[in-house]
Amino acid sequence: MSKRTIIIGDVHGCHKELSRLLKEVQADPKEDRILFIGDLINKGPSSRGVWDLFREMHGQAILGNHELSLLELVQGKFHKHGKYFEQLQKDFGRYFTDFVQDVSNWPLWFEDHELMLVHAGLVPGLHPDQTDPWVLTTIRTWDGEGADLKNSNNPPWFDFYAGNDLVVFGHWAALGGLDRPRLVGLDTGCVYGGRLSCLILPERKLVSVPAKKAYAAIN
Numbered sequence: 001m002s003k004r005t006i007i008i009g010d011v012h013g014c015h016k017e018l019s020r021l022l023k024e025v026q027a028d029p030k031e032d033r034i035l036f037i038g039d040l041i042n043k044g045p046s047s048r049g050v051w052d053l054f055r056e057m058h059g060q061a062i063l064g065n066h067e068l069s070l071l072e073l074v075q076g077k078f079h080k081h082g083k084y085f086e087q088l089q090k091d092f093g094r095y096f097t098d099f100v101q102d103v104s105n106w107p108l109w110f111e112d113h114e115l116m117l118v119h120a121g122l123v124p125g126l127h128p129d130q131t132d133p134w135v136l137t138t139i140r141t142w143d144g145e146g147a148d149l150k151n152s153n154n155p156p157w158f159d160f161y162a163g164n165d166l167v168v169f170g171h172w173a174a175l176g177g178l179d180r181p182r183l184v185g186l187d188t189g190c191v192y193g194g195r196l197s198c199l200i201l202p203e204r205k206l207v208s209v210p211a212k213k214a215y216a217a218i219n
């Protein structure tokens with residue numbers, strides 16, 4: 001049997017649901033490659049609990065907008081996600097520096113053969129290395145120039161995707177996931193009371209578990 005790749009959607013501190021999902025798919029760090037799509041932290045009950053499971057699974061992650069803002073906050077830059085900063089410090093306690101050190105090594109995207117992982121999405125026609133980190137981690141819609149990445153009157157970025165790689169992304173909980181031949185959206189809003197989803201390759205199977213409750217309001 002070929003080695004499995006398990007890609008996990010936006011966890012946002014939902015450690016119990018992550019634990020349940022890992023059990024459900026019988027994730028085994030010795031047998032499986034376990035990848036996270038970013039936004040492992042904030043909003044939910046235990047970012048620390050998620051990081052513990054992440055390390056137990058020898059996981060690899062790309063940066064979400066929440067990890068990117070954490071790295072900027074640590075450098076003393078202002079960011080609207082500052083409201084989560086104190087809670088994160090409390091949650092991680094004396095392991096906070098270790099956690100930040102770990103996150104600072106996470107890449108903005110992940111490419112392997114015909115697989116591409118990015119937290120939010122791709123600018124039409126551009127490779128991630130040609131794209132601003134904040135665009136990669138926050139884009140939802142495309143207006144033709146990138147001035148407004150969230151306006152729901154514009155088409156979603158993935159409607160323009162014409163590449164051959166399978167692109168797996170998260171970040172857009174209200175979308176409720178996406179399953180197209182070359183595009184899989186994995187954010188099914190666990191922290192908002194939805195589900196935590198993963199994609200298993202090469203069988204291309206989607207598995208999800210329900211949230212125990214809504215921990216935050218969707219915005």
Ligand SMILES: [Mn+2]
Pocket residue numbers: 039064065066119137170171172
């Ligand atoms: Mn996000």
